[in-house]
Amino acid sequence: MQKPDTSLQFRTAWRALGRLRIDPDNTDDVFVIIRALSGNSGERHYRKFKKTETGQRILAEQRNLLETLIDQDYLRSLPEESLGHQYLLFTEREKITAEGLVAASESGGRIDIGENRQRFFNRLRDCHDLQHVTTGWGRDLLGEGSVLAFGIAQNWHNGIALIVAMAFCTGGPEMRGMIRQAWRRGKQSESLEFADWEGLLPLPLALVRQKLGLGEPPVYEPIWSVGAAAAG
DSSP, X not given: OOOOOOOOOHHHHHHHHHHHHHOTTOHHHHHHHHHHTOTTHHHHHHHHHHTSHHHHHHHHTTXXXXXXXXXXXXXXXXXXXXXXXXXXXXXXXXXXXXXXXXHHHTTTOOOOOXXXXXXXXXXXXXXXXXXXXXXXOOSSHHHHHHHHHHHHHHSOOHHHHHHHXXXXXXXXXXXXXXXXXXXXXXXXSOOGGGSOHHHHTTSBHHHHHHHTTOOSOOOOOOOOOHHHHHTO
């Protein structure tokens, strides 16, 4: 097992941030920034997770969230108002798949960091679109910025904070307002990254939001990147 690299690669992150500013739909560069500025934040996050009752159960049961999320027959069998069914409708509407994030996250290669750590970090990646559905923020620029700001309010990460800072500084008053709102909401809610998603999927989405302390979903006018708008 290879020891995780905790060095901060500022130049790599800065270059990727420049590319991301030009093309905000380039998910590969998001993961480049996250890897470059992870430092020891990932290890701290993992240790915090495995101290929780839910985290211990997930690791002991060797769960693989991705396997559940790509089982469309299972998700479609759930009640229409459930989180799982609404997640499936979200991915179909947005024309995305859970595997898409896997490809982007592994574009820089993989190292052996141990089974449980890898299971945890995979789970963080795989629950991203579940966070969109539960919070009510879409995949437009405002929605993505809000989900990321929400996340660092709950569990700090240097790389994600840099992306949020860029969005805050360049995104205009709507983006700044949404990021502030997302930060406050993240501080008031349960940690989504530590949630028992498998247990929440069959439940009504409204009940899931209640359990996680999310409140009502926000109402806002989406702002799309040029590339996303052109793609429809």
